Amino acid sequence: MNDVNSFPQALTIAGTDSGGGAGIMADMKTMQECGVFSTAVVVAVTAQNTIGVQNFQAISPKLISEQFASLNDDFKIKACKTGMLADAEHVEVVYDNLKKYDFGPFVLDPVMIAKGGSQLLSDEGIDAIKNKLIKLATLVTPNMPEAERLIGSKIESQSGMLVAAKKIQDLGAKNVLIKGGHGDSEMVRDVVLLENGESFKMSSKRVHTIRTHGTGDTISSAIVSRLALGDDMKSAILYGKDFVEAAIKNTIQVGHGHGPLNHWAYNAEGAFDEI
Numbered sequence: 001m002n003d004v005n006s007f008p009q010a011l012t013i014a015g016t017d018s019g020g021g022a023g024i025m026a027d028m029k030t031m032q033e034c035g036v037f038s039t040a041v042v043v044a045v046t047a048q049n050t051i052g053v054q055n056f057q058a059i060s061p062k063l064i065s066e067q068f069a070s071l072n073d074d075f076k077i078k079a080c081k082t083g084m085l086a087d088a089e090h091v092e093v094v095y096d097n098l099k100k101y102d103f104g105p106f107v108l109d110p111v112m113i114a115k116g117g118s119q120l121l122s123d124e125g126i127d128a129i130k131n132k133l134i135k136l137a138t139l140v141t142p143n144m145p146e147a148e149r150l151i152g153s154k155i156e157s158q159s160g161m162l163v164a165a166k167k168i169q170d171l172g173a174k175n176v177l178i179k180g181g182h183g184d185s186e187m188v189r190d191v192v193l194l195e196n197g198e199s200f201k202m203s204s205k206r207v208h209t210i211r212t213h214g215t216g217d218t219i220s221s222a223i224v225s226r227l228a229l230g231d232d233m234k235s236a237i238l239y240g241k242d243f244v245e246a247a248i249k250n251t252i253q254v255g256h257g258h259g260p261l262n263h264w265a266y267n268a269e270g271a272f273d274e275i
């Protein structure tokens with residue numbers, strides 16, 4: 001008889017985006033395209049569109065723990081990630097549950113501020129990530145401002161990104177990916193520092209578009225999906241970069257602001273040229 005739970009399953013622990021472009025919605029669309037079954041623990045609900053976050057409310061810690069228990073009782077989660085965690089109390093409850101259950105490799109996307117400028121994690125929440133949750137992370141994926149916040153100083157150069165990655169690794173994360181999407185340089189450069197000390201850069205041409213809502217969620221979810229499928233960390237990260245690049249390049253016309261990515265694109269490059 002087949003193993004009843006053999007199909008690869010991944011989990012996102014994050015906030016919802018009513019606009020469908022970021023958070024849990026971007027995570028699940030990405031996981032779907034990457035061929036894994038996606039599950040979700042909802043930490044917060046946002047009223048959000050491509051223009052910004054109009055409001056949000058965090059879910060009660062009790063209901064969050066109940067979602068974890070429901071998943072643990074029935075599923076076989078092979079890899080998981082976090083996104084928007086709202087505040088210190090919610091970082092703590094997620095920490096407690098990740099200690100309690102084995103959901104495989106854990107990718108921590110330390111979401112702090114949305115593209116539209118709204119704060120999605122309180123200052124105390126940032127401290128709780130820095131002092132506690134990061135110690136559980138198999139991989140942490142800060143963007144440049146998040147990396148600067150984690151190390152408490154500015155990153156001025158490429159070599160500075162690697163120094164920062166080392167400092168972030170020293171906080172307790174096994175592997176570090178610093179994403180270089182912010183800014184207006186012609187090339188975007190991400191820096192990776194692996195557990196074994198190996199480091200490498202991932203460079204690509206900047207796509208000149210404001211439709212970049214959910215880039216961070218998308219790359220981290222593609223990585224989680226590949227980890228759930230059994231890839232090693234380096235292969236999973238390289239796949240994530242290709243996946244997000246295709247999703248940014250093949251723009252879709254949705255909304256008036258920071259529009260969502262094209263989550264179909266990696267599997268269907270070229271198919272959207274006429275839309």
Ligand SMILES: Nc1ncnc2c1ncn2[C@@H]1O[C@H](COP(=O)(O)OP(=O)(O)OP(=O)(O)O)[C@@H](O)[C@H]1O
Binds near residue numbers: 142181190208212248
């Ligand atoms: N305009 C762009 N052109 C090409 N690649 C981009 C662009 N913007 C972001 N990326 C890539 O997308 C990935 C996510 O980077 P980014 O710095 O945008 O993360 P993020 O700020 O965490 O995203 P989000 O704000 O959605 O959480 C990185 O691999 C980055 O290089």
Ligand SMILES: Cc1ncc(COP(=O)(O)O)c(N)n1
Binds near residue numbers: 048113116120
């Ligand atoms: C629920 C949720 N999670 C994450 C983001 C970050 O995405 P972005 O920086 O692209 O706005 C967001 N806006 N909303």
